[in-house]
Amino acid sequence: MENKEYKLALWPAFVHAKCPRCRRGDMFTNSMYGFHGQVMHKTCPHCGLVYEREPGYFYVAMFASYALNVAEMVTIAVAISVLTGSNNPWLYVTIILAIALILAPFNFRYSRVMLLYWLTPGLHYHPEMSQDKPN
Numbered sequence: 001m002e003n004k005e006y007k008l009a010l011w012p013a014f015v016h017a018k019c020p021r022c023r024r025g026d027m028f029t030n031s032m033y034g035f036h037g038q039v040m041h042k043t044c045p046h047c048g049l050v051y052e053r054e055p056g057y058f059y060v061a062m063f064a065s066y067a068l069n070v071a072e073m074v075t076i077a078v079a080i081s082v083l084t085g086s087n088n089p090w091l092y093v094t095i096i097l098a099i100a101l102i103l104a105p106f107n108f109r110y111s112r113v114m115l116l117y118w119l120t121p122g123l124h125y126h127p128e129m130s131q132d133k134p135n
Contacts, residue, residue: 007125007127007130008023008024008125008127008130010023010117010125014113014117017109017110017113019044019046019047019049020049020116020117020120020123020124020125021044021047021049021123021124021125021126021129022044022046022047022049022125022126022129022130023125023130024044024046024047024129024130025041025044025045025046025047025049026041026045027040027041027044027051027112027113027116028040028041028109029041032105032106032109033105038105038108038109040112046129047126047129049123051116053120058112058115060115060119061111061112061114061115062111064110064111064114064115064119065107065108065111068106068107068110068111069100069103069107072099072100072103072107073096073100076095076096076099077092077096080092080095080096
């Protein structure tokens with residue numbers, strides 16, 4: 001039987017927060033809305049990639065998180081206007097802030113995932129690292 005190299009798809013790996021190099025190892029230790037917070041592995045459990053390439057590396061993820069938050073708030077404001085037609089500013093503030101709090105773990109996680117997948121130069125997918133480790 002041949003040793004075929006198989007490729008793992010980008011979007012499922014991105015959505016499930018898998019390592020950008022091997023697309024097998026988890027980037028985070030627990031679920032998004034768990035009671036233990038958002039804890040990120042230091043290295044990929046599968047291929048050993050060090051996620052934080054230098055001290056303060058994930059500060060850039062704050063900008064991505066801010067962009068996600070602004071896009072969500074604008075979308076929610078437009079949806080409130082279309083669905084309710086209300087001019088009451090307290091309705092907008094209450095709903096937008098509540099949804100921003102609910103989506104904060106999502107923004108935190110996926111801003112870091114976006115940084116590693118698309119904004120890190122020289123970090124590419126290596127299909128040979130996706131294979132199972134020999135025992």
